[in-house]
Amino acid sequence: MDVVVYFVCVILGAVLGFFHFGSLWIVLSRLGRVKRPVVLVFGRFLIMMAVTLFGFYLIMGGRWERLIAALAGFMLIKVILGRRIQGARGAPRTK
Numbered sequence: 001m002d003v004v005v006y007f008v009c010v011i012l013g014a015v016l017g018f019f020h021f022g023s024l025w026i027v028l029s030r031l032g033r034v035k036r037p038v039v040l041v042f043g044r045f046l047i048m049m050a051v052t053l054f055g056f057y058l059i060m061g062g063r064w065e066r067l068i069a070a071l072a073g074f075m076l077i078k079v080i081l082g083r084r085i086q087g088a089r090g091a092p093r094t095k
Helices: 002-033 037-060 064-089
Strands: none
Touching: 002 037, 002 064, 037 064
């Protein structure tokens, strides 16, 4: 039973990671087209961090093991999106 709970936590952490890093990608792609980039970056940063931290809090449910599982999913998405973006730009990959 615990394995299923931790698997769900990994999936939910991955969803949070996709939201967080996808939102970051959208902000960075729009920086050149806005009048006030500081407002865009700072405002989106506050929203991203609030949603991400609140999501981790809800997933955690008072159990640190669930938080670790959710963080694993979050970091997995970070690695996957980082490699995809790097590969799409044609940049050399570092090991």
